[in-house]
Amino acid sequence: MLGSSGMRSKGSPRVRFRATVPAFAGLMLCVADARVASAHGESDGARERPVSSRSRRVQQEEDTNPFRLSALIVDQSVTTQTVSVGSTPQSYVPLYELWFSLRPLYWFDKHWSVRGRWDYTKELTNNQATTNYREDVVGDIWTDVVYSDKLDTLWRGTKGAIGLRALWPTSKISQANGTYVTLGPVGRLRHDFEIKGDDAPLLNSATASLAAAYEHPFTTATTPTDYGGFHYSRQDVDGFSFLSDQVQGTTLPNHILWIIAEGGLQITPKFSATADIIFINNWHYAASNGVINTATGAVAVPRTNDVLFTQNTWLLAHVDYDVLDELTLGFGYYNLANAVAPDGHTRGVFGSDNIWWSPDARFFFDATVNLDAVFDDAVGHKYSSKEAAHSGSATQVASSPR
Numbered sequence: 001m002l003g004s005s006g007m008r009s010k011g012s013p014r015v016r017f018r019a020t021v022p023a024f025a026g027l028m029l030c031v032a033d034a035r036v037a038s039a040h041g042e043s044d045g046a047r048e049r050p051v052s053s054r055s056r057r058v059q060q061e062e063d064t065n066p067f068r069l070s071a072l073i074v075d076q077s078v079t080t081q082t083v084s085v086g087s088t089p090q091s092y093v094p095l096y097e098l099w100f101s102l103r104p105l106y107w108f109d110k111h112w113s114v115r116g117r118w119d120y121t122k123e124l125t126n127n128q129a130t131t132n133y134r135e136d137v138v139g140d141i142w143t144d145v146v147y148s149d150k151l152d153t154l155w156r157g158t159k160g161a162i163g164l165r166a167l168w169p170t171s172k173i174s175q176a177n178g179t180y181v182t183l184g185p186v187g188r189l190r191h192d193f194e195i196k197g198d199d200a201p202l203l204n205s206a207t208a209s210l211a212a213a214y215e216h217p218f219t220t221a222t223t224p225t226d227y228g229g230f231h232y233s234r235q236d237v238d239g240f241s242f243l244s245d246q247v248q249g250t251t252l253p254n255h256i257l258w259i260i261a262e263g264g265l266q267i268t269p270k271f272s273a274t275a276d277i278i279f280i281n282n283w284h285y286a287a288s289n290g291v292i293n294t295a296t297g298a299v300a301v302p303r304t305n306d307v308l309f310t311q312n313t314w315l316l317a318h319v320d321y322d323v324l325d326e327l328t329l330g331f332g333y334y335n336l337a338n339a340v341a342p343d344g345h346t347r348g349v350f351g352s353d354n355i356w357w358s359p360d361a362r363f364f365f366d367a368t369v370n371l372d373a374v375f376d377d378a379v380g381h382k383y384s385s386k387e388a389a390h391s392g393s394a395t396q397v398a399s400s401p402r
Contacts, residue, residue, distance in 0.1 A: 065383040066107050068372045073101040075366035079359065082125075086357050095127040104371070111149055117142035118170075141168040144186065155191060162187045165213065177252055178220035184256075186213040195266075204266040215256040222251050222285035251308075253282040270322040278314035311339040313347065313355050318364075325373040335361035 075098070080086045082094040099121045107113045119139030123129055130137060146163030167182035169175050174182075190209035198204055219225075233241050259281070264274040286308055291298050318332025337360065339346055341353030348354055376383050 065372050065376060067105060067375045068107060070105045070371035070375070071103045072369040072371055073099070073103070073366055074369070075099040075101070075364055077362045077364035080357065080361045080363065081359050083363065085363075086359070086361070087352075093127050094125050095123060095129060096125045097121055097123045097129070099366075111147055113146050113148070115142075115144040115146060137172070138170055140171045140174055140182075142166075143168070146186070151189075157192045157194070158189065159192075160187070160189050165215070167215070174217075176224055177217070178225040180218045180220070182215050182217040184213060184215040187211065198269065202268055204269060206266070207262075207264040209260075209262045211258075211260040211262070213258040213260075215258075216254070217252065217256070219252055222254075222287075224252065251285040251287060254285045255283040257281040271319070273319045274317070276314070276316045278316070280312040280314065282310045282312075284308045284310065312336060313339050315355060320368075326370050326377070328368040328370065330366050330368065331364070333361065333363050337361075 077097050077099065079095045081092065082096060099119065101120075102118045103116065105113055105115045118141050121137045121139070122134060123137075124134065126133055142165065144163050144165045146161050148159065148161035151158040151160050163186045165182075165184055165186050167174075169177075169179040169181065188209060188211035190207060193206040193208070195203045195205050235241055257280075259279045260276060261278075262274060262276045264272060266272050284307075287306060291300055314334065314336045316332065316334035318330050320328050320330040322328050335356060335358055337347065337355070337358040341347050343353060345353065349356075
């Protein structure tokens with residue numbers, strides 16, 4: 001996926017899985033409904049997640065495994081207030097949640113790939129994050145078609161990727177918003193800085209990347225309508241009743257732009273640290289100009305104070321350790337919050353309402369099952385260096401079915 005990072009452990013008998021470009025897996029192929037949650041001001045368990053140390057190193061070389069960088073993430077998280085970190089809000093409402101994210105990826109060749117993602121979350125406490133107690137929350141299905149390549153002529157060690165994303169409305173939030181599909185382009189640039197090299201026991205390399213994704217939801221209306229199948233009785237300004245399918249008053253985003261900056265450090269061949277800052281920008285539809293009939297005539301409703309632009313900031317830091325080729329463990333912290341604090345001021349670096357912490361900030365621990373390595377095991381290490389040596393021909397490996 002556009003974003004997973006990591007490398008096989010030193011001494012592994014297999015060829016290191018090295019894609020020609022960084023995958024967006026954790027960041028762009030994007031957790032949960034992080035897109036849905038952030039774009040629509042909601043909060044559920046689906047989240048974006050940076051990639052493991054194994055994947056970062058996997059991305060440094062080409063490999064013939066057609067499923068390289070495919071992963072299954074099993075994650076558990078708690079809010080900071082649940083573990084008594086930070087100030088306590090008016091009400092103590094703990095949250096402990098499980099999250100499963102399946103992210104298959106198939107490479108047609110060294111440039112073209114198709115990526116998918118499906119998320120499922122379940123809250124094990126009784127927080128207000130869901131309507132029902134321990135409700136099953138299914139995220140949207142993500143599908144990406146991506147072209148990636150090295151950009152050594154621009155700057156040696158630089159890689160880039162561009163693609164087209166489609167998000168299919170399998171989540172309850174998207175369906176309540178009347179979304180048919182969300183489409184948009186994605187792109188990323190990444191540069192690898194070699195420090196002491198892959199064979200060094202410490203400080204192998206560092207990475208820096210900048211990614212962007214634009215999304216436009218195609219919906220039945222400019223406000224949530226639940227596909228037009230939901231109606232209730234309302235009263236207009238003249239005192240007459242009428243049926244309405246509008247779920248809420250806030251208009252939906254017309255344009256969504258993600259901007260993601262990431263920095264990573266390969267501390268040892270199996271241990272890495274990553275930090276990300278993400279800006280989620282939403283430009284909402286403008287409300288239609290309304291007219292109220294009064295005793296003295298029609299009066300136009302002014303729209304000068306309507307807020308059409310909203311922004312969420314997302315800070316995330318985590319460390320990963322490659323236990324096996326097939327398994328990576330990670331621990332981290334993230335804070336996803338509106339750029340505007342409750343007091344109406346923009347969150348800053350300092351002060352009580354800052355970008356570093358909010359009552360909904362979380363600690364998480366996850367296990368990533370590297371499905372490409374599992375697939376390699378299942379077919380008898382068909383894509384490993386050991387099998388290549390046994391066949392006696394690197395050409396055979398290069399011509400393996402993709």
